[in-house]
Amino acid sequence: MNIPTRMIWMTCSSLVALSAVADDTTSTEQRDARQQAAETEVWEPVPPVVSAPEGSAPSDAIVLFDGSSLEAWEAEEGGPARWRLEGDAMTVERGSGGIRTRQDFCDVQLYLEWRAPAEIDGMQGQDRGNSGVFLQERYEIQVLDSYDNATYPNGQAASVYKQHIPLVNASRPPGEWQSYDILYTAPRFDESGELASPAYVTVLHNGVLVQHHVEIQGTTEWIGEPDYDEAHGCAPIYLQDHDAAVSFRNIWVREL
Structure with a gap:
């Protein structure tokens, strides 16, 4: 057709x-x-670029210890830190006291690696590899050899000492390096010195989440209840001498 x-x-x-x-x-x-x-869509502010090379501190971090010196630290009573430099690590000089940063900090991301002594010599519980990381010199994240080592759980490695038991025990054997990645929000106080907001902390132990934004109830006491006994501002990070040759390395902090 x-x-x-x-x-x-x-x-x-x-x-x-x-x-x-x-x-x-x-x-x-x-x-x-x-x-x-x-x-x-929000186009501003544009986040600053931070390089994060594997195995190194981020480019915006404050390096507190890289193995070269103890310049960023001082003895707890003032003066030079008296811990031992050994290779890329520093080790507690037993009986010399703890050390603290020369700089004060509030809200931080804190990264560090630590190692409990390989020699156990029959020690158990709190006598094995005991130390601590104190935020603002008051609030302790426990350092302890908790590998096959029974103790009270709110005092084992990665506990908020005497306050929060870690979600899991991610400890490695004594003599092996371990890591803490700590996200910390400092407490706030009002103009009259009363607590307005408590501190909070998140902790990863060897890359495993063990404290998930838990509330710090006050100073971490060995005896007695925690309490925010006084208003305070930013303060040093403190590493404890608890009569054990615990070693630390690769310590850096980012102010938040």
Whole structure:
């Protein structure tokens, strides 16, 4: 059957017109979608670029110890820190007292690696590899050889001492290096010195979450109940001498 050329042209023209209408409708929908999406896009501020090379401190971190010196630290009573430098680590000089940073800190991300002595010599419980990381010199994350070593759980490694039991025991054997990654929010006090907001801490032990944004109830006491006994500002990070040759290395902090 022969179809007139005019009819073919009109049919083709109609199809082209319908296609144009469809394209226009699609374009309108796309423009509307892009506009709606743009309403929830935030372009400022642009986060600063931080390099994070594997095995090294981030570029915006304050390096507190890299094995070269104890310059960032002092003895708890003031003066030079008296712990031993051994290779890329520093080790508690038993009986010399703890050490603290020369700089004060509030909210931080704190990373460090620690190692309990390999020689156990029949010691158990709190006598094995005991030390501690004190935030603002008051709030302790326990350091202890908790590998196959029974003790009270709120005093084992990665506990908020006498306050929060870790979710799991991620300890490695004595003599092996372990890591803490600590996210800490300092307490706030109002103008009258009363507590406005308690401290909070999150801890990863060897990369495993063991404290999940737990509330610090006050100073971590060996005897007695915790208490925010006084208002305070930023303060040093303190490492404890608890009569054990615990070693530390690769310590850095990011102020939040």
